[in-house]
Amino acid sequence: MVKQSPDVEVEPEPDEKQHLRVLLIKELRARKPYEEEARKEMEKILEENPLIQDVYKYFEWGWIWWTIIPEKSK
Amino acid sequence: MVDDNTREIKVDIEAGLRINTTSEEVAIHTKATLEQSFKRKFAYAISTRNFIMLDCDDKTKFDKFLAFCRGLALKECAKCIIYETPNGYHAFLDKFMPRDRVRRFLIHLRDAIKHGKIDFIDLAHVEASLRRGYITLRLNQIRRVAIINELGEVKLLEAMPE
Numbered sequence: 315m316v317k318q319s320p321d322v323e324v325e326p327e328p329d330e331k332q333h334l335r336v337l338l339i340k341e342l343r344a345r346k347p348y349e350e351e352a353r354k355e356m357e358k359i360l361e362e363n364p365l366i367q368d369v370y371k372y373f374e375w376g377w378i379w380w381t382i383i384p385e386k387s388k
Numbered sequence: 389m390v391d392d393n394t395r396e397i398k399v400d401i402e403a404g405l406r407i408n409t410t411s412e413e414v415a416i417h418t419k420a421t422l423e424q425s426f427k428r429k430f431a432y433a434i435s436t437r438n439f440i441m442l443d444c445d446d447k448t449k450f451d452k453f454l455a456f457c458r459g460l461a462l463k464e465c466a467k468c469i470i471y472e473t474p475n476g477y478h479a480f481l482d483k484f485m486p487r488d489r490v491r492r493f494l495i496h497l498r499d500a501i502k503h504g505k506i507d508f509i510d511l512a513h514v515e516a517s518l519r520r521g522y523i524t525l526r527l528n529q530i531r532r533v534a535i536i537n538e539l540g541e542v543k544l545l546e547a548m549p550e
Binding site (some may be wrong): 368373376378380381382 | 405406407408409412414416417419422424428429431433435436438478484511524525526529530
């Protein structure tokens with residue numbers, strides 16, 4: 315009798331593989347625009363925000379840093 | 389108890405969920421991930437332990453705020469810049485200071501507000517800065533409105549409210 319290892323990797327069947335691939339692509343596609351939005355917002359801040367323009371040199375020494383906080387509820 | 393859990397998360401977010409990082413890349417990724425996880429908007433802000441940054445929460449008190457910032461610029465012999473925000477004004481004193489000095493300034497400021505000597509700076513912002521050990525300012529929709537130089541000379545950049 316062959317003893318089965320509990321941590322043996324199970325190779326998915328070809329159609330299951332395809333299904334997982336589709337799921338993964340879907341998740342990545344869903345995620346990308348979200349990060350793109352945050353990236354564009356950051357680019358806008360770096361280009362246009364006067365406070366950032368005035369303090370940006372101090373980021374280099376760690377005297378000023380980024381903080382992510384919840385937006386104020388309206 | 390789903391309701392309790394939901395409430396707890398909401399309280400956590402409102403009360404103090406904040407991520408600090410010196411990296412722009414981490415900030416971008418963190419904001420996106422938080423927004424995706426909590427299904428609500430987050431904002432970029434900046435924080436410091438080594439500079440004086442002030443928050444005036446009353447648009448009608450610009451003159452008082454300007455006079456205070458001018459006094460600060462003269463005393464510290466440093467440039468001070470004032471920005472208009474949707475709800476009031478921010479000020480940044482362009483002078484590096486040791487943490488203890490910034491902390492002592494905040495303690496004096498808090499006491500002055502509590503004793504009614506100053507009524508135009510947000511007490512909650514000063515108290516939160518003391519509690520956390522650093523000052524944070526939000527970045528949304530701001531524009532420069534005044535620059536005060538080391539000699540206390542004021543340059544207004546736009547028409548001020550009456």
